[in-house]
Amino acid sequence: MPMLNSDDLRLFLAVMREGNMLAAARRVGIDHSTVARRITALEVALSARLFDRSPRGVTPTPAAFALTPHAEKVESELVAAAASVAGRDREVEGVVRLATPEAFAAYLVAPHVARLRVQHPRLMLELASESRAASLSKREADIAVMLKPPPKGRLVARKLADYRIGLYASKDYVARHGAPAERADLSRHAFVSYIEELAGFPEMIALDQIVAGATIGFRASSSAAQHEAVAAGVGLGVLHVFAAETDERLVRLLPGRAEVWRSYWLVMHADLQRLPRVRAIVDFLDDVAQDMRERL
Secondary structure (H helix, E strand, O other): OOOOOHHHHHHHHHHHHHOOHHHHHHHHOOOHHHHHHHHHHHHHHHOOOOEEEEOOEEEEOHHHHHHHHHHHHHHHHHHHHHHHHHOOOOOOOEEEEEEEOHHHHHHHHHHHHHHHHHHOOOEEEEEEEOOOOOOOOOOOOOEEEEOOOOOOOOEEEEEEEEEEEEEEEEHHHHHHHOOOOOHHHHHHOEEEEEOHHHOOOHHHOOHHHHOOOOEEEEEEOOHHHHHHHHHOOOOEEEEEHHHHOOOOOEEEEOOOOOEEEEEEEEEEEOOOOOOHHHHHHHHHHHHHHHHOOOOO
């Protein structure tokens, strides 16, 4: 049974995540030839080829995919051990990357980051607002807020909060075209919506649940762009209530009758949930969700 070196496993994971040895070398701060030599040594120790080499880069073999979860577990345990010891004598510090949908980032996280900085001045939050689901297994983020729980695996998930999506128009639009009195009236209006093939989650698209076969006048992959288009009078739109209710340019249409409920799920890698810096961000998100519950 070969004895594996944790540093070699770290290099292996860097190559898996970056897709080539040159980028992996830059990531870990060593020479490209050193990475190649140590990956070869790891293959010899395992008696298995991990990567197929070509002028275009490297391609992981089935053996590489089999090794990945074990290497990640070693990596996580080492990180957790270091944090457990260091955290006894100093305050929470370090970097945590949080991936969330755009509206959650802009309206629920960013306005409250000053509070987090007061509580943990040595803790750096990196906020990645995206429409697609970040890959926690590839360490694109440490924590993710998603619109549905992930498939079962080495990720842990729990519901963070429920929220509403409602129907809105600009006050100018209503003055020009009138407000629909019933859902049947919606067929006479144009709508703002998502570019469906670019939506990271099917749950992002709620328009069909309010009006089937709607006439679309404008599409955007960004929820913020849709919000601004509705406010500019392009058409009606299905917007996050927690964002739209504070915008004086907008008016709510058919409240209670044109409304969809969704949920935010808090997801993280099982081996990271014990880290003090990760726990601090989780507590911060719980506090924000509790404070904003009435607006959600």
